[in-house]
Amino acid sequence: VRVRAGGSAAGARPRITLLTDFGTADGYVAAMRGVLATLAPDTPVDDASHAIGHGDIEAAAWCLLQYWDRYPVGGVHLVVVDPGVGGSRRPIAGEVAGRFFVAPDNGVLTHVLAANPSFELVHIDASAVVLEPTSATFHGRDIFAPAAARLATGTRLERLGTAINDPVALNVAPARQERGVLHGEVVHVDRFGNLITNVPGDWLEGASDVIVSGRSVGRPRRHYGDAAAGELVALIDSAGRLEIAVRDASAAARLGTSRGAPVTVRLGGGD
Amino acid sequence: VRVRAGGSAAGARPRITLLTDFGTADGYVAAMRGVLATLAPDTPVDDASHAIGHGDIEAAAWCLLQYWDRYPVGGVHLVVVDPGVGGSRRPIAGEVAGRFFVAPDNGVLTHVLAANPSFELVHIDASAVVLEPTSATFHGRDIFAPAAARLATGTRLERLGTAINDPVALNVAPARQERGVLHGEVVHVDRFGNLITNVPGDWLEGASDVIVSGRSVGRPRRHYGDAAAGELVALIDSAGRLEIAVRDASAAARLGTSRGAPVTVRLGGGD
Amino acid sequence: VRVRAGGSAAGARPRITLLTDFGTADGYVAAMRGVLATLAPDTPVDDASHAIGHGDIEAAAWCLLQYWDRYPVGGVHLVVVDPGVGGSRRPIAGEVAGRFFVAPDNGVLTHVLAANPSFELVHIDASAVVLEPTSATFHGRDIFAPAAARLATGTRLERLGTAINDPVALNVAPARQERGVLHGEVVHVDRFGNLITNVPGDWLEGASDVIVSGRSVGRPRRHYGDAAAGELVALIDSAGRLEIAVRDASAAARLGTSRGAPVTVRLGGGD
Numbered sequence A, B, C: 001v002r003v004r005a006g007g008s009a010a011g012a013r014p015r016i017t018l019l020t021d022f023g024t025a026d027g028y029v030a031a032m033r034g035v036l037a038t039l040a041p042d043t044p045v046d047d048a049s050h051a052i053g054h055g056d057i058e059a060a061a062w063c064l065l066q067y068w069d070r071y072p073v074g075g076v077h078l079v080v081v082d083p084g085v086g087g088s089r090r091p092i093a094g095e096v097a098g099r100f101f102v103a104p105d106n107g108v109l110t111h112v113l114a115a116n117p118s119f120e121l122v123h124i125d126a127s128a129v130v131l132e133p134t135s136a137t138f139h140g141r142d143i144f145a146p147a148a149a150r151l152a153t154g155t156r157l158e159r160l161g162t163a164i165n166d167p168v169a170l171n172v173a174p175a176r177q178e179r180g181v182l183h184g185e186v187v188h189v190d191r192f193g194n195l196i197t198n199v200p201g202d203w204l205e206g207a208s209d210v211i212v213s214g215r216s217v218g219r220p221r222r223h224y225g226d227a228a229a230g231e232l233v234a235l236i237d238s239a240g241r242l243e244i245a246v247r248d249a250s251a252a253a254r255l256g257t258s259r260g261a262p263v264t265v266r267l268g269g270g271d
Helices: A028-039 A057-070 A110-114 A139-152 A251-255 B028-039 B057-070 B110-114 B139-152 B251-255 C028-039 C057-070 C110-114 C139-152 C251-255
Strands: A016-020 A045-049 A076-080 A091-096 A099-104 A119-124 A161-164 A176-178 A181-189 A195-200 A207-212 A215-218 A232-236 A241-246 A262-267 B016-020 B045-049 B076-080 B091-096 B099-104 B119-124 B161-164 B176-178 B181-189 B195-200 B207-212 B215-218 B232-236 B241-246 B262-267 C016-020 C045-049 C076-080 C091-096 C099-104 C119-124 C161-164 C176-178 C181-189 C195-200 C207-212 C215-218 C232-236 C241-246 C262-267
Touching (some): A016 A028, A016 A057, A016 A139, A016 C028, A028 A045, A028 A139, A028 B045, A028 B057, A045 A057, A057 A076, A057 C028, A076 A139, A091 A139, A119 A139, A195 A251, A195 A262, A207 A241, A215 A232, B016 B057, B028 B045, B028 C057, B057 B076, B057 B099, B057 B181, B076 B139, B091 B110, B119 B139, B181 B241, B195 B251, B195 B262, B215 B232, B232 B251, B241 B251, B241 B262, C016 C057, C045 C057, C057 C076, C057 C181, C076 C139, C091 C110, C099 C139, C195 C251, C195 C262, C241 C251, C241 C262
Parallel strands (some): A016 A076, A076 A099, B016 B045, B016 B076, B076 B099, C016 C045, C076 C099
Antiparallel strands (some): A091 A119, A119 A161, A181 A195, A181 A262, A207 A262, A232 A241, B091 B099, B091 B119, B119 B161, B181 B195, B181 B262, B195 B241, B207 B215, B207 B262, B232 B241, C091 C099, C091 C119, C119 C161, C207 C215, C232 C241
């Protein structure tokens, strides 16, 4: 089917997704779910993840990018990775390409907003939205979950607070091309130890060699299966970016590579 | 909004929450979910957590306390943290403040029952409730899940078994005040390394110093954000209790403190 | 109740379960859930597990066996543990005892198929099923989730692709009996360190001693509670197989035993 999954919303019920760094064992996620069950009792709630590293905004932003537009329009994506909760950072809500977002204003929406310049954002400051008493340390339960429940049940975005247009953004360096060489970096290491880069897959035509952590990986191939077990392989990942992997093992462990490591790609010539 | 989340149940569908120490990789949780899907097919089921430490009844009791009354009335909270399953401990079910509970009688409901002296409990001994054959080692699937499904689908509590009024309770020492000093202890260490105590937040008026693991933390402040990154800070947590934290780091790791450590708070005087 | 949970499907809505080795932090599971929410918006989706070890097909096959037939008929069990994704292994779908399955053809359905010789399987090769563009590395999102959504919404199995009857199977050695001694092996070690074997529980009548890792455990008993805390105990587990456990501790750690270790059971004679 040629229709992209997230594009067809006909018949879809609004749905809320949850992304946090809370783990589950302390009951914080369940407390948020209880608030959602009370304020939006008919809205299904999906756990995206509660295993983001403590306060790792970059990882949360990356994770969100993998799924937000695979969901139908009308749903609400709730993100609570919020180091320094209760300080001066704003709670925000937004609408991008028909989906709603609720999050702290700390950069976690960077990738979503960067790809969709036409967005609407508000600072959640309407007193009718938050639960009282409002904890100073658990805005996920007392501010973010109630705001998500309002959006899922039809409250209009502008009723949640004051419009803003200056969201905090992560400092994301794009890949660049210079005299036949692509320069990028590792932007995410996934559970399998795959190294995901910021190099767009459609820049790779004619690529003859990929180099990461000083190691030549050769030209990009199509499948993990094109490599022998244990062999390093470069390929285009499921989000359309250059990825370096080891079949059935961890490229990150093999190469000692972590987020931020430089990646270069030689174009043309080649062996 | 001044309405506490869990207080407003209008329109809410009954819902089941699951809390276990099973992890998920062995399929035990999914087996319970399959039983629930069969016996209560229209009831949404929320995972509270499956990451409770093996047999850690205290941790499960604490986790449950964070969410049970955030859920609407009418729902069922199912807890299976059950060391020694199949021995002499009773399977029990109860109703507290309009919510239902199903659990082994091992103290996991201690905090819920302590705060709500008007509760009803039964020993689940009605043969019509359990699945047969009944495994000797997996009461979660064969006794507790079926009981929860019955309650979610309208079976009355008293139909599940014989009334009891002597549930097992954890030995929980309350905080106490003595000559201008509060004495309490750390009752939970959360994923972030925050130290949560049994000292009620509303006892802290006039507090001039909090001492934990021999370390003075100073007077309680309002937000994590009131501390510098890496600084120890005392504050009132999201459940209204004294908490000791380090902004953007782990107080437990910093201080080498674990559950049970004594905490003292000096009142008045102060610097 | 004598009705086995999974047997009664009256009133049950079709439901999809998810079993992967993805973890959740990379957003891959949420991307699959987004596809399901788009293509099967009214179908509840249960997380069975995302904590299967990387590429551990045996563990996934074991996990699936614990729950698939506890679910009502009509549901779809989706398994994506798929080392070498995108190579030559086939994506398959099947119907067994009224439940549907979608998985890579790598043996993960071995236990389900072995117990139900009357099954139907297809190679998912109908172009109308998959999402395009189809990633070479994420068939969970682009092939398996769409196929599961089709089955959950009423598409007939044969519409998904070409019938096959030669699924890949794991090489599973059955237990055997020889001159009054049962010979089997440890087939799974669960989160609690319990050693689960391939020895059927109904072979154990008259068993006088169980030996694992050179250690005599004695005759099988009925409950964990029949052993003292810290004591090794053999018993029949919740799936009807011989299990070796330590009450309130890990038998695997105590004995240094892992998957594949031989187990022998002496019949008759006695201590």
